[in-house]
Amino acid sequence: MDAATSGGSVASPPNPPLPVRVRVPAPAETTEWTEEPMSPTGRMLADVGFYIVVLMGLGEPVNLPVFRAGIETELLTRFPRFGSIQVTDESKGGKPRWVQTAVNVDDHIIVPTLNPAAVASDADKTVEDYVSSLSMLPMDRRCPLWEFHFLDFPTSEATSTAVLRLDHSIGDAMSIITLLMASSRSTADPARLPAMPPPPRRTGAIYQRRPLSSPGYCLVWIWSYFVLMWNTLLDVVLIVAMILFSSDPRTIFTCEDDGRHNETRRKRFVHRTFSLDDVKFIKTVMNCTINDVLVGVTSAALSQYYFRKSGDIRTERICLRSFLPVNTRPISSRQTYVTKVETGNRVGSIVCPFYIALHDHPLEYVREAKMLMRRKKSSLEVMITQMAGELLVKYFGIKIGAFLFRRILTQTTILLSNVVGPAEQITLCGHPVAFIGISIYGQPQAVTVHYLTYGSSIKITLAVDDKQFPDCHKILDDFAESIKLIRNAAARKISNSSVHDCVTRNWIRW
Structure with missing residues (x-):
């Protein structure tokens, strides 16, 4: 997979299946912003190299300006980690910390150029191959460690696909899914936030x-x-x-x-x-x-x-x-x-x-x-x-x-x-979400099983x-x-x- 970039280039992963166009953002200035120490769990997850992948099937074609505006007004304002980078300063004890920085949302939006023949032949496998290739593609640690990938063609389950990839040190699966719910609206009633399932009961003795x-x-x-x-x-x-x-x-x-x-x-x-x-x-x-x-x-x-x-x-x-x-x-x-x-x-x-x-x-x-x-x-x-x-x-x-x-x-x-996901269908950044799946990579196990409930369905992702x-x-x-x-x-x-x-x-x- 040749990775063409604007203003720079990154090494492409070995044996890539599909051509992908990746934009490498320039390093952001980090002065005069608030700082916060990284938690021990976050430091440990950053060191072992775990990444979260969220797959979202959308119910309509991708409208990039609308989705971009939603990311900027909803996700960035609700989740400070999306606007922070990891910095280690030996003069301050050598412990990593979160430092807020200016974020250009366009640098974190990737629309790959895929083989049209592969898309026409088997769209589902094309999406699967592309998402799998992300597990071999590094992220630029000089910038906030998250990115949205948009695959704007229909598959068997959705009209288009959005993939959120982020470093696990930013948050766990529960906090990321909660962020998506807090930034979305109910599809049935766009005036309100999506309904939550009832809290579980504590059943221990x-x-x-x-x-x-x-x-x-x-x-x-x-x-x-x-x-x-x-x-x-x-x-x-x-x-x-x-x-x-x-x-x-x-x-x-x-x-x-x-x-x-x-x-x-x-x-x-x-x-x-x-x-x-x-x-x-x-x-x-x-x-x-x-x-x-x-x-x-x-x-x-x-x-x-x-x-x-x-x-x-x-x-x-x-x-x-x-x-x-x-x-x-x-x-x-x-x-x-x-x-x-x-x-x-x-x-x-x-x-x-x-x-x-x-x-x-x-x-x-x-x-x-x-x-x-x-x-x-x-x-x-x-x-x-x-x-x-x-x-x-x-x-x-x-x-x-x-x-x-x-x-x-x-x-x-x-x-x-x-x-546990939302109890009803949601609309995220102006796009109805047909399904949500979540998984991770970087783990040493050969098999990882993730379940995520969404409305009246449950999605298993291996x-x-x-x-x-x-x-x-x-x-x-x-x-x-x-x-x-x-x-x-x-x-x-x-x-x-x-x-x-x-x-x-x-x-x-x-």
Whole structure:
């Protein structure tokens, strides 16, 4: 891919699939602007080199002047990181900080020149190839680390496509999606902001209010705290063991070692849309959470792919581990996004086991995930990992913190995340949004699974090693098949329960 520029040039990534025109902005002046120190988490993410990619299918052709005006009036004013660069000054201790700078929005808008024959032949693959090429294209760190790419041609899901790429140190997935919601309007009623889904309930035992005057309830309350401390201690020991020696068994999902850093391998982003109502139906039948269902679906889909791809006919389970980032903001913060969008990264993490297995009943995958996630909810692992990461960076330096963080990631098999989006269709910068998908690159895992709810749908986006998984669309087929099988099994369970209740009532009446 030859990267032509205006007033400069950048090296093009190896083996590029499509010609792209990239504009390299000139370094901006940074004097006489406000400064803010980078958080330890932000410094760590900047050092490991994580980038967020947000794919947005638009319902109409791109109107660049309108979208540009929306970026300038909405995104830049609501999110200070979009107008800041990272600066390290040895005279001030050598710690990086955010420095506000003048931003020319045109320097961050890229309209690539693609092969018309490739677009006409397969528009979806053209978009997929282009977005994948971004994982090998560096960003100019002398300027704010974000950019919009516009692909103005129709695909199977949208009239045009916008891709937002930004450095992960700017914010986490939750803050970026919240920013997009705060900067958009409801498509049904452009006069108001989009509706938010209701906040989740805290379901852990320590959150349940009980009358402590009752001896029985008091004992249960004390026991819940004992279990919390025990599980937290056990999780800390397991994480330390993971850093020192414990790793997952090698499978077809383990990132291949080709002599390069895994983070520099090209990622391919593929996505598919499913019905959120199906996921909610399974959730209701199994009396669990949406997260539990998605973890179970992931286990079922990867199990299907594994046994078909590997030809392994063993029936024993293979225990692997997934790395799950968790938003640590208060659950009410999403409801106040109208007046304030929180910047930065406020995430902890949990390391959750999942199993590659063949179950006779599809609901077993969800039932198993429910048990595993319930166990993780009775632990302070999320808070411990967040505090430990910040303390390591603060007292031992960014290199130590980033090394240990990368070490934990390399010892796990997949990265799994679920982000809650708007509860209805939105219009962003004057353009109706048909779908939203989110993912990251720079991570050492060969497979990353991101879910994002949007209106009545849920979008799954896979970021896979391009060389290792040339049949990555088959994995999406396995996800579709797994949701279908689990949903049908849940429907049969409801039907059988209804028949049983009817027979029971008739027997009693008789």
